[in-house]
Amino acid sequence: MTVADVLLLALGAVAVGSGAAVVTSTHLVRSGLYLVISLGAVAGLYLVLGAELVAWVQILVYVGAVVVLLLFAVMLTRAPIGPSRDLDRPAWPALIVGGGVGLGLAALLTDAFRWTLYDRPAPGTAERMGTQIFGQWVLPFEVLSILLLAALVGAIVLSRPDIGARKGDEA
Amino acid sequence: MHAVIPYVTGALLFGLGVYGVLRRRNAILVLMAVELMLNAVNLILVTADAAVRATLVGVQIESWAYPNGRPGHSGGVFALFVIVLAAAEVGVGLAIVLQYYRMRRAVHVDEVALHHDDEQVSR
Numbered sequence: 001m002t003v004a005d006v007l008l009l010a011l012g013a014v015a016v017g018s019g020a021a022v023v024t025s026t027h028l029v030r031s032g033l034y035l036v037i038s039l040g041a042v043a044g045l046y047l048v049l050g051a052e053l054v055a056w057v058q059i060l061v062y063v064g065a066v067v068v069l070l071l072f073a074v075m076l077t078r079a080p081i082g083p084s085r086d087l088d089r090p091a092w093p094a095l096i097v098g099g100g101v102g103l104g105l106a107a108l109l110t111d112a113f114r115w116t117l118y119d120r121p122a123p124g125t126a127e128r129m130g131t132q133i134f135g136q137w138v139l140p141f142e143v144l145s146i147l148l149l150a151a152l153v154g155a156i157v158l159s160r161p162d163i164g165a166r167k168g169d170e171a
Numbered sequence: 172m173h174a175v176i177p178y179v180t181g182a183l184l185f186g187l188g189v190y191g192v193l194r195r196r197n198a199i200l201v202l203m204a205v206e207l208m209l210n211a212v213n214l215i216l217v218t219a220d221a222a223v224r225a226t227l228v229g230v231q232i233e234s235w236a237y238p239n240g241r242p243g244h245s246g247g248v249f250a251l252f253v254i255v256l257a258a259a260e261v262g263v264g265l266a267i268v269l270q271y272y273r274m275r276r277a278v279h280v281d282e283v284a285l286h287h288d289d290e291q292v293s294r
Contacts, residue, residue: 002172005173008173008180015180015184016183019183020187022191022204023187023191023194023195023200023203023204023207028197028199031200035203035206038207038210039206042184042210042213042214045180045214045217049217049218050221051217051220051244051246051250058254061258062206065258066258066261070265073199073265073268076269076272077268086279087195087196088194088196089193089194089195091194094189094194097189097193098188098189098190099186100186102182102186103186105182105185105186106179106183106186109178109181110175110179113174113175113222114175116174116222117172117225118174118222118224118225119172121220121221122243124247129247129248129251132248133251136248137245137248137252140252144252144255144256147256148258151260151263152262154266155262155265155266158266158267158270159266161273
């Protein structure tokens with residue numbers, strides 16, 4: 001057990017614990033705020049694993065943009081502030097499938113990598129990651145830019161009521 | 172550093188995400204659970220990038236797969252791609268959820284009518 005192992009264990013416990021709070025909380029807004037804690041702990045895991053740029057992008061994009069978007073949607077759908085009773089379906093199928101997937105994958109990975117030890121890798125700074133992205137992975141990068149543009153246009157078209165409306169039903 | 176700790180963390184986070192997708196009725200909470208699953212996959216990608224070379228002892232690295240020389244940080248690059256995909260997914264998903272809320276005043280995913288209904292506005 002090294003210092004990195006202890007850090008990984010602690011951050012992993014925080015991530016899994018607040019992830020469990022995300023899927024079990026009865027407050028909509030609290031679910032979103034627990035999601036912030038879980039994503040932040042995963043960003044800490046990236047830092048310990050040596051992926052610096054991924055950790056900062058995780059903080060910027062996930063915690064900064066995606067969670068804020070989710071909380072905006074919570075407010076725009078007029079969610080109640082207090083606890084809501086109608087958030088959940090019956091637990092047993094979800095418990096069987098989710099627990100089976102999680103524990104099965106955990107058992108599989110434990111069996112495969114039980115004794116694997118590795119040295120701390122070279123940190124993935126912006127320079128090294130940029131060399132990889134714009135050298136080896138430049139075509140997927142450009143395809144992703146097209147996908148982002150398509151998603152942007154699609155979101156605008158979906159949320160404007162006057163595009164694609166038939167005559168007679170003005171929303 | 173033990174490779175098993177982040178791997179098991181990722182597996183448990185993925186299981187929690189599956190549980191949340193199946194359990195929740197509110198569409199926004201389903202999207203949050205999907206974010207948990209995407210994060211678990213990212214964590215496993217980054218861990219594999221750091222640890223897989225310690226697993227493959229004595230395996231020759233194929234020269235045709237790495238035109239730039241030594242491989243490195245490919246898992247991190249894929250994690251970045253998945254983060255971008257998650258941002259696009261959440262944008263379009265929330266647009267659909269808000270449009271559905273505007274039409275029906277509800278965001279419960281198990282009450283979405285799958286059959287075609289002529290009286291109601293379908294778009």
